Amino acid sequence: MLDFPNAKINLGLYITEKRPDGFHNLQSCFYPVRWCDALEILPSEQERFDMTGLPVPGNPETNLCLKAYKLLQKDYNLPPVHMHLHKVIPMGAGLGGGSADAAFTLRLLNQMFELDLSAESLENYARQLGSDCAFFVQNKPVIATERGDVFTPVELSLSGYTCVIVYPELHITTAEAYGSIVPKQPTCTMQMLLKQDVKVWREVLKNDFEEALFPKYPELPQIKQELYEAGAAYASMTGSGSAIYGLFEGEGPDESVFSGQYTVWKGLL
Template sequence: MLDFPNAKINLGLYITEKRSDGFHNLQSCFYPVQWCDALEILPSTEEQFKMTGLPVPGSSESNLCLKAYKLLQQDYSLPPVHMHLHKVIPMGAGLGGGSADAAFTLRMLNKLFELKLDADALENYARQLGSDCAFFVQNKPVIATERGDVFEPVKLSLSGYTCVVVYPGIHITTAEAYGSIKPQQPSCDMHMLLKQDVEIWHDILKNDFETALFPKYPELQQAKSKLYEAGAVYASMTGSGSAVYGLFKTEEPGELVFPDHYAIWKGLL
């Protein structure tokens, strides 16, 4: 079985408070984009896990795909599998690539071995693997709250917009990003703002991490400015960084020139 775990972008991201368990509560709109990894899972006589593409830090045993398999194996008699993950989505970019890999592993194992788990059950497993893993089970736009794992459906379509995602090759860890954040309540009503035209979002719909990270990594601010200069109607950092994206009304944005080591993805939403 072959599938393609996709990334997500954050439309606004507000860190509202620090929790007693050390995590943070947030409010954000998660929106899927089709910058994808590739994941193949096949029944096998022995357990095998292979990674290609972008290098992934850590051992195979720490990979979320393998953790997802082990998690389901605790409750179900899963046979050995051969998993091959080809990594394309950059890590430390705020795009949720690792979380998508984990959620897609759960989805694929559920289908491959006819476990008959519904979406709620899959989301509960996914929450044990990471804060935003559960989003990728249903993979639809939502307003996420608490740790990013409690969802409210949102009627939002960016169909027809072109999304350009710029990754400057900077790996920002979650600990680094949250270490300099000051939780506060959002200054806008996200539910109301998302109902407005995208052009209204400029300077209103914000990512709290920009305030903390732009001074430290000026290339992120520069990338956002270039996206606006090229005609984006809205641009923002996604997640806790370091990728920055722009939304365009045209399939062919204006001239975008970035250093060769930057990774760029462009696609219709």
């Protein structure tokens, strides 16, 4: 079975408080985009996992796809499989690529072995793998709260907008990003902010990590400014990583505007 785990962007991101368990509570809108990895799972005589595409740091045995398989194998005595992941979504970019890979592994195994697990059950497994993994089970725009794993549906469509994501080949770890954050409560709810016109978001919809990371990495605010100069209605860092995206009415600029050392993805929402 073959599927294509997709990335997400954050429309606003507010870190509201540090939790007793060491994690942080947040408020954000998660919105899926079509920048995708490729994941294939096949029956096999023995358990196998391999990767192509972008190099993934760390031991392959700790990959979230394998962890997702082990979770279901333990509870449902799954037979061996061969999993192949082709990595396209950059890591440390705030795009949720690894989380998507894990959630799509759960989804594919559920179909492949006819486990008949509900979306709620799959989300509960996904929550054991990472804070935003559960989002990719249903893969629809939501308001995310607590650790980013409690969801409220949101009526929001960016149909007709083009998203341009610029990744400056800069890997920012979650620990580094959160280490500079001072939690605070936003002055307005995400629901109220998102009801405003996209062109107003520039003034009211913020990502708290920008304040912490932009002074340290000056190329990030420069990319954001270039997106606005190219005609973006709204531009922001996504997640806690280094990717900066712009939302454009219509087709948006040519990717060559951001040529050079940057990786650029462009697609309709």
